[in-house]
Amino acid sequence: MPRIRKTIPGVDPRLLIKDAAALMPDPARRKFLRGAASVGALAFLTGCDIVDGPTAESALRVVSRFNDRVQGWLFDPNKLAPEYPESAMTRPFPFNAYYSEDEAPVVPAEGFKLEVGGLIDNKEPWTLERLYALPEVSQITRHVCVEGWSAIGSWQGVRLSEFLKRLGADSRAKYVWFQCAEGYSNTIDMPTALHPQTQLTFKFDHQILPRKYGFPMKCRIPTKLGFKNPKYIIAMHVTNKDLGGYWEDQGYNWFSGL
Amino acid sequence: MASIDTATATESAQLVIHPVWVRITHWINALAMLVMIGSGWQIYNASPLFGFTFPDSITLGGWLAGALLWHFAAMWVLVVNGFVYLALGLASGRFRRKLLPIRPGEVIADAMAALTFKLSHQDLSVYNAVQRLLYLGIILVGIVIVLSGLSIWKPVQLQELTALFGGYDAARYVHFAAMAAIVAFLAIHVLLSILVPKSLRAMITGR
Numbered sequence: 001m002p003r004i005r006k007t008i009p010g011v012d013p014r015l016l017i018k019d020a021a022a023l024m025p026d027p028a029r030r031k032f033l034r035g036a037a038s039v040g041a042l043a044f045l046t047g048c049d050i051v052d053g054p055t056a057e058s059a060l061r062v063v064s065r066f067n068d069r070v071q072g073w074l075f076d077p078n079k080l081a082p083e084y085p086e087s088a089m090t091r092p093f094p095f096n097a098y099y100s101e102d103e104a105p106v107v108p109a110e111g112f113k114l115e116v117g118g119l120i121d122n123k124e125p126w127t128l129e130r131l132y133a134l135p136e137v138s139q140i141t142r143h144v145c146v147e148g149w150s151a152i153g154s155w156q157g158v159r160l161s162e163f164l165k166r167l168g169a170d171s172r173a174k175y176v177w178f179q180c181a182e183g184y185s186n187t188i189d190m191p192t193a194l195h196p197q198t199q200l201t202f203k204f205d206h207q208i209l210p211r212k213y214g215f216p217m218k219c220r221i222p223t224k225l226g227f228k229n230p231k232y233i234i235a236m237h238v239t240n241k242d243l244g245g246y247w248e249d250q251g252y253n254w255f256s257g258l
Numbered sequence: 259m260a261s262i263d264t265a266t267a268t269e270s271a272q273l274v275i276h277p278v279w280v281r282i283t284h285w286i287n288a289l290a291m292l293v294m295i296g297s298g299w300q301i302y303n304a305s306p307l308f309g310f311t312f313p314d315s316i317t318l319g320g321w322l323a324g325a326l327l328w329h330f331a332a333m334w335v336l337v338v339n340g341f342v343y344l345a346l347g348l349a350s351g352r353f354r355r356k357l358l359p360i361r362p363g364e365v366i367a368d369a370m371a372a373l374t375f376k377l378s379h380q381d382l383s384v385y386n387a388v389q390r391l392l393y394l395g396i397i398l399v400g401i402v403i404v405l406s407g408l409s410i411w412k413p414v415q416l417q418e419l420t421a422l423f424g425g426y427d428a429a430r431y432v433h434f435a436a437m438a439a440i441v442a443f444l445a446i447h448v449l450l451s452i453l454v455p456k457s458l459r460a461m462i463t464g465r
Contacts, residue, residue, distance in 0.1 A: 057327075059331075060324075060327040060328065060331050061327070063327070063330070063331040063334070064327055064330070064331075067330055074412065074415050075415065076415060079414060079415060079417075080414075081414045081417075082414075082417055142413070142426060144413060144426065145305070146304075146322065146326070147304035147305040147322065148301065148302070148304060148305035148410075148430060149305045150426055150427060222414065223414050223415075247323070250323055251323035251324060251327060252323045252326065253326065253327075253330065257412070257414075257415070258412060258413050258414040258415070
């Protein structure tokens with residue numbers, strides 16, 4: 001099948017390719033292409049260059065966006081994740097990140113303020129003292145990692161919907177974006193942000209969240225995969241723009257609902 | 259007269275062993291299965307259930323994110339194609355005609371005959387008892403692998419289904435076991451199609 005190549009006037013194709021390549025960090029990209037190349041035998045399936053890594057990759061990303069929409073449609077705002085008794089908790093609860101535990105960010109409690117912004121009325125930053133004074137809810141739920149393993153933990157904090165209400169957030173906005181101390185970030189959809197079990201978490205097992213679990217706070221979302229539960233949160237924005245996220249930008253599914 | 263009519267009917271039935279919808283869904287399923295298995299092995303490697311991992315050279319996707327993209331894309335092909343196959347198989351009466359009845363005595367007798375290379379392959383349009391058992395069995399395994407996969411993918415939205423498999427962690431083992439059954443079936447299926455090449459030809463040309 002002949003391939004149609006469109007040239008955009010005034011755009012240097014080499015620069016375009018460079019830009020596209022920058023979408024994924026090098027090691028991951030190489031790994032992805034190696035896998036894509038190994039399905040050369042499947043090339044005849046579509047009749048086009050599936051072995052051409054970027055072609056396969058962009059096709060797969062289109063399907064992934066489609067899967068986001070399917071999951072958004074499947075998401076029931078009233079369906080609660082199963083809760084467990086304390087005896088079911090996984091002890092010790094695993095530390096998990098793309099860095100080792102001793103490399104986890106250290107956020108000093110003293111003088112800390114959560115920055116809030118975007119489509120909200122009250123943009124005054126929040127001290128931990130004020131955050132801890134918010135009405136507390138508790139849950140013992142299953143954390144499911146994208147890798148497949150799962151662990152049951154106990155988290156306490158304020159309902160994110162309650163916190164958004166106090167910020168005077170525009171609940172018609174599409175997303176909530178989280179910025180974390182180590183540079184990690186996440187964007188979640190508003191229906192999930194308003195889910196009754198979505199929690200801005202300050203405690204693990206009734207103790208102030210230790211550094212290994214994300215001090216000063218994490219966003220516990222039992223309806224999403226673990227990597228969509230940001231830790232070490234230092235800023236939060238309500239927005240209509242999908243600002244992506246650390247893993248999502250590298251090819252993991254954006255919605256990642258459970 | 260009556261006997262001639264019957265003979266003609268049998269003859270034309272023998273001309274087409276596999277109608278075109280069987281052949282198309284078979285090969286689409288074969289490709290979707292290869293993608294699901296290859297990417298599934300890569301996903302397994304990210305958090306192995308047992309004391310082994312699959313060599314990178316036989317997995318698909320390169321890394322976890324790539325494998326997940328493949329898995330959740332091929333999933334649609336597998337499920338849509340599977341629905342078409344099941345719907346046509348049930349509606350046309352092919353399943354009932356070809357796969358039933360399954361009698362234990364015949365299964366044992368045909369298995370013995372197969373193992374001693376005495377099984378007849380004269381008429382490919384009639385499945386022997388072992389084939390019936392395996393083909394019906396693999397359809398059921400196919401249903402189990404899709405349902406267990408759904409319960410791993412959506413343990414909150416489809417939590418009732420997940421509970422049916424004994425919870426999230428148990429569903430992963432069920433999904434793995436169903437994969438293993440399919441791979442074992444695939445190995446035997448491919449081996450036998452090589453030993454009886456006209457069966458492979460029938461799945462391509464229909465005759």
